[in-house]
Amino acid sequence: MRDEQEACRAIERYADTVKRLCIIHLKSGPDTEDIFQNVFLKYVLSSAVFESEEHEKAWVIRVTINECKDLLKSFFRSRTVPLEGLPDLPAQDPSGGREVLEAVLSLPQRYRDVIYLHYYEGYSAVEIGKLLSKNVNSIYTLLHRARTLLRKNLGGDEFE
Amino acid sequence: MNNRIKDAFDSIHAEEALKQRAKEFLSERIQRTNRRRSPVPVKLTAACACLVLLLAGGYSFFAPVSAISVDVNPSVEFGINLFDRVVSVVGYNEDGMALIDSLDLKYQDYPSALEKLMASDRVSYYLENDGLVSITVLGPTEEKSEKMLADLFVRGYGSASNVVCHSGVRDDVEAAHKAGFSFGKYRAFLELHALDSTVTEEEARGMTMRQIRDRMDACSSGLSRRENAGEGPGRHGKFPAVLPAAGRSPCLVPDILPSGRTAAT
Numbered sequence: 001m002r003d004e005q006e007a008c009r010a011i012e013r014y015a016d017t018v019k020r021l022c023i024i025h026l027k028s029g030p031d032t033e034d035i036f037q038n039v040f041l042k043y044v045l046s047s048a049v050f051e052s053e054e055h056e057k058a059w060v061i062r063v064t065i066n067e068c069k070d071l072l073k074s075f076f077r078s079r080t081v082p083l084e085g086l087p088d089l090p091a092q093d094p095s096g097g098r099e100v101l102e103a104v105l106s107l108p109q110r111y112r113d114v115i116y117l118h119y120y121e122g123y124s125a126v127e128i129g130k131l132l133s134k135n136v137n138s139i140y141t142l143l144h145r146a147r148t149l150l151r152k153n154l155g156g157d158e159f160e
Numbered sequence: 161m162n163n164r165i166k167d168a169f170d171s172i173h174a175e176e177a178l179k180q181r182a183k184e185f186l187s188e189r190i191q192r193t194n195r196r197r198s199p200v201p202v203k204l205t206a207a208c209a210c211l212v213l214l215l216a217g218g219y220s221f222f223a224p225v226s227a228i229s230v231d232v233n234p235s236v237e238f239g240i241n242l243f244d245r246v247v248s249v250v251g252y253n254e255d256g257m258a259l260i261d262s263l264d265l266k267y268q269d270y271p272s273a274l275e276k277l278m279a280s281d282r283v284s285y286y287l288e289n290d291g292l293v294s295i296t297v298l299g300p301t302e303e304k305s306e307k308m309l310a311d312l313f314v315r316g317y318g319s320a321s322n323v324v325c326h327s328g329v330r331d332d333v334e335a336a337h338k339a340g341f342s343f344g345k346y347r348a349f350l351e352l353h354a355l356d357s358t359v360t361e362e363e364a365r366g367m368t369m370r371q372i373r374d375r376m377d378a379c380s381s382g383l384s385r386r387e388n389a390g391e392g393p394g395r396h397g398k399f400p401a402v403l404p405a406a407g408r409s410p411c412l413v414p415d416i417l418p419s420g421r422t423a424a425t
Contacts, residue, residue, distance in 0.1 A: 001193065004190050008186075011182055012179070015174035015182075016173050018174065019173065020169050033178060033181065033182075036174070036182050037185045041185070100164045101171075116169065119165040119169075120169040
């Protein structure tokens with residue numbers, strides 16, 4: 001079991017990553033908080049030894065995605081309707097960040113992860129395949145389709 | 161455009177309040193878990209305490225605190241624990257050893273063990289042939305001795321003409337065992353020795369309780385030692401009823417009982 005100091009360090013380092021993944025998967029603020037606490041509790045309780053910071057970050061991403069999926073599958077969640085739409089999104093900025101974000105979040109669930117992991121976290125298709133336990137070709141396909149949809153939604157041909 | 165996605169996600173940050181709540185939650189969980197895990201010294205102390213209790217319990221069960229000596233010719237001593245259970249049975253002569261070998265008396269409450277012993281073929285043989293049974297009790301305190309003695313009377317042992325009950329003397333126990341006597345028989349030997357100082361331990365060891373009692377009676381009534389012992393109206397001649405048939409050791413019960421009992425009557 002990790003100590004309080006390690007827990008605080010992990011929160012400082014990975015809070016934004018966890019938050020972004022929560023926004024990709026969930027639409028409710030309280031759910032984000034639950035996931036936040038569960039992920040870092042698992043981190044504290046885990047006896048996994050991380051070889052590097054990259055390894056540790058991949059572990060946090062994997063656990064966060066799993067936690068989000070578990071929450072979405074839960075009995076209570078599947079029978080309730082969230083009151084709010086897209087909470088916690090940043091206010092409109094001049095660079096059109098909110099527009100892009102809304103376009104990403106409007107993608108089907110299976111495309112959002114790969115877009116985020118590829119374009120934001122910088123993982124290659126092979127790495128995303130390992131992280132999500134999916135075939136590399138499937139990742140390529142998902143990326144291609146996601147790009148097509150984004151291009152359609154946002155216009156332009158920058159998504160290559 | 162790739163940068164637009166990066167910029168869009170870059171604008172998302174976990175709020176400080178969210179991080180703070182997560183830190184507080186984890187801090188509380190970590191402290192609770194640490195509290196639940198008792199430190200090693202506490203566990204060690206608890207284990208030691210359990211061990212001590214276990215040993216103390218075992219010791220108090222197996223340690224004899226009281227004793228009962230039953231002497232007829234078989235000389236047997238029960239060690240009795242705090243809970244009035246027989247925890248040791250020792251035979252102090254050949255007859256006594258044969259008797260305890262034939263009975264399973266250990267871990268029974270002492271009244272049951274005594275009853276079983278008295279009902280045994282060997283003791284019955286002596287009782288039916290005018291033998292004298294001496295039951296001597298020794299408790300950890302005088303009160304306990306008296307209580308045990310009273311219990312024997314309640315159970316009718318004291319009212320039988322050929323059963324005598326006494327309280328033992330704690331100081332004599334070591335000397336008795338050193339001399340190869342049960343403390344009950346040693347008590348009788350000391351009484352006899354007080355009346356007739358020529359009686360040796362060796363001689364007393366070979367005598368039945370009836371023989372010792374009759375010898376004491378004879379000494380008390382002024383008869384000379386020569387008249388009581390040996391060839392005169394001596395030991396065997398004077399106490400024929402208690403002894404087995406002539407030529408047989410006076411100390412031993414016939415080998416086959418109870419059929420041997422009918423032969424002796």
